[in-house]
Amino acid sequence: MRTNPERRQALIDAAIEVLAKEGARGLTFRAVDKEAGVPAGTASNYFTNRDDLLTQAGSRFYERLQPSEATMTKLAEGPRTRANITELMMEVVGRIEAFRTGYLAILELRLEATRRPELRAILTERVRADIEFNVRNHLDSGMPGDEKSVLLLYLALNWLIVDRLTLPDIFTDEQSRELIAAAVERIVGDQD
Amino acid sequence: MRTNPERRQALIDAAIEVLAKEGARGLTFRAVDKEAGVPAGTASNYFTNRDDLLTQAGSRFYERLQPSEATMTKLAEGPRTRANITELMMEVVGRIEAFRTGYLAILELRLEATRRPELRAILTERVRADIEFNVRNHLDSGMPGDEKSVLLLYLALNWLIVDRLTLPDIFTDEQSRELIAAAVERIVGDQD
Numbered sequence: 001m002r003t004n005p006e007r008r009q010a011l012i013d014a015a016i017e018v019l020a021k022e023g024a025r026g027l028t029f030r031a032v033d034k035e036a037g038v039p040a041g042t043a044s045n046y047f048t049n050r051d052d053l054l055t056q057a058g059s060r061f062y063e064r065l066q067p068s069e070a071t072m073t074k075l076a077e078g079p080r081t082r083a084n085i086t087e088l089m090m091e092v093v094g095r096i097e098a099f100r101t102g103y104l105a106i107l108e109l110r111l112e113a114t115r116r117p118e119l120r121a122i123l124t125e126r127v128r129a130d131i132e133f134n135v136r137n138h139l140d141s142g143m144p145g146d147e148k149s150v151l152l153l154y155l156a157l158n159w160l161i162v163d164r165l166t167l168p169d170i171f172t173d174e175q176s177r178e179l180i181a182a183a184v185e186r187i188v189g190d191q192d
Numbered sequence: 193m194r195t196n197p198e199r200r201q202a203l204i205d206a207a208i209e210v211l212a213k214e215g216a217r218g219l220t221f222r223a224v225d226k227e228a229g230v231p232a233g234t235a236s237n238y239f240t241n242r243d244d245l246l247t248q249a250g251s252r253f254y255e256r257l258q259p260s261e262a263t264m265t266k267l268a269e270g271p272r273t274r275a276n277i278t279e280l281m282m283e284v285v286g287r288i289e290a291f292r293t294g295y296l297a298i299l300e301l302r303l304e305a306t307r308r309p310e311l312r313a314i315l316t317e318r319v320r321a322d323i324e325f326n327v328r329n330h331l332d333s334g335m336p337g338d339e340k341s342v343l344l345l346y347l348a349l350n351w352l353i354v355d356r357l358t359l360p361d362i363f364t365d366e367q368s369r370e371l372i373a374a375a376v377e378r379i380v381g382d383q384d
Contacts, residue, residue, distance in 0.1 A: 023303060025217035107303060110358035111215060114296060124359045131362070148374045155371070156344055159351040166302035167316045170323075179347070182340045186379050 002045045011036050011043050015057045020101035024112040027054065054109060055122045061106045062126055065099060067092070080142050086184045089157060093180060096161055103165055145188035152187045194237045203228050203235050207249045212293035216304040219246065247314045250301050253294045254318055257287065272334050278376040281349060285372060288353055295357055337380035344379045 002008075014036035018027050027050065029043040036042070047053040067075075071091055078084040096103055113120035135150045160179055163170045171179065194200075206228035210219050219242065221235040228234070239245040259267075263283055270276040288295055305312035327342045352371060355362045363371065 021307075023215055023217050025215050104303060104306060107299065110354070111296060111299060111303075113358055115213075120359060124361045127355075127359055127362055148371075148378075151371060152348055152375055152378065155348040155351040155355075155375070157347075159347040159354070162302070162351070162354075163319075163347075166305055167312060167319055169316045170319055179340075179343060183344055183347070186340075186344065186381065189378065 001048070002042075007038075007042075008046050009060075011038070011046055012053070012056050012060045015043075015053050016060065016105040017101050019057060019105035019108045024054075024108045029053075051116065051118060054112065054116075054119055057105060058109050058119070058123055058126060061099075061102045061109075062130060064102060065096060067095075075137060075141050075143075080144065082144055082184055082188050082190075085143055085145065085188055086181050089153060089180050089184055090177065093157055093161060093176070097164055100165055103161060107162070144190075149188045153183060156183045156187070193240070194234075199230075199234075200238050201252075203230070203238055204245070204248050204252045207235075207245050208252065208297040209293050211249060211297035211300045216246075216300040221245075243308065243310060246301060246304065246308075246311055249297060250311070250315055250318060253291075253298045253301075254322060256294060257291060259284070259287075263287075267329060267333050267335075272336065274336055274376055274380050274382075277335055277337065277380055278373050281345060281372050281376055282369065285349055285353060285368070289356055292357055295353060299354070335380075336382075341380045345375060348375045348379070 011032055014032050015027060018031045018035050022031060029047075029050070030040060032043045032053065033040050043053065047056070071088065074084070074091075075088060078088075109119065109123060113123050131151070131154060134154065135147050138145060138150045139147065157180065160171070160176060164176060203224055206224050207219060210223045210227050214223060221239075221242070222232060224235045224245065225232050235245065239248070263280065266276065266283075267280060270280075301311065301315060305315050323343070323346060326346065327339050330337060330342045331339065349372065352363070352368060356368060
């Protein structure tokens with residue numbers, strides 16, 4: 001098993017591109033080598049099998065979408081208002097939409113997870129950790145809104161992103177911003 | 193081009209099963225013939241090409257999920273309350289979740305649509321019609337809530353279904369019901 005960490009990461013990033021472009025079924029070691037521009041046979045030296053590569057691509061998606069310092073500071077130090085939550089949510093949605101291939105890859109992985117119990121277990125753990133992280137951060141921040149607010153925003157904004165990335169003519173940029181603002185206004189409530 | 197309508201429908205339903213089981217890439221005329229239990233070569237007599245079959249599978253999903261008479265009556269004649277909307281939403285989510293392979297197939301089609309402009313145009317039209325139907329029905333019903341309520345419920349409940357069907361350990365049945373109730377309560381507001 002090879003261990004060059006930069007090479008490994010480049011292969012995982014290439015796997016994300018292949019997943020988005022070709023679908024889960026198109027993900028082969030050969031396709032990943034080609035996408036990464038490395039000699040045929042390289043990926044097979046870094047991953048024990050295709051499942052290994054799939055699960056590492058899933059983790060990498062969450063790694064690459066970690067909020068920026070600026071966002072964490074805004075959450076920690078910005079005003080405790082709904083308007084600030086709206087700004088934060090627009091930032092999150094924008095950040096995820098900008099990593100288009102990553103989000104499409106994670107949708108491919110979710111569908112592949114319906115066929116692969118091991119992948120399903122790993123994605124379940126990852127999504128659960130992500131939800132818990134968001135709930136804890138929100139409650140610790142002292143922002144208006146409760147656990148249900150975080151869960152309902154998670155639900156609404158994820159499907160908004162699905163629509164925007166798969167059928168981009170459903171909601172325009174402006175409609176998207178209006179929906180995010182309305183979601184925060186109604187879901188967070190008016191405790192502030 | 194063969195025209196037996198029952199045979200055609202059986203082939204489209206078989207295509208939905210293949211999409212859910214094998215992914216968009218696994219959808220071939222051969223796989224559909226096999227799934228439908230018909231002689232090899234049958235599907236190719238009913239559809240001009242694979243794109244034709246994909247788009248018909250997309251339309252069929254919406255056809256099979258038409259609300260029941262009972263649901264339409266409840267919407268038309270039930271009490272104009274949030275509690276009634278909650279019941280209706282639980283019914284809709286339950287109906288969609290019960291057609292598990294159909295929903296997984298439509299997710300596969302959305303991902304395939306990122307690669308096929310013609311499929312994207314057809315799905316966009318279908319989804320837009322579905323959203324407009326729901327908005328109009330809701331506003332005509334005189335139920336509490338506005339257009340934004342319908343759109344936000346559409347967003348939140350779709351991703352709830354994605355979670356329930358792809359990573360079923362994220363939310364239990366009870367959590368799912370609580371989320372639907374909370375979504376209606378907050379998104380529809382308290383005009384009633």
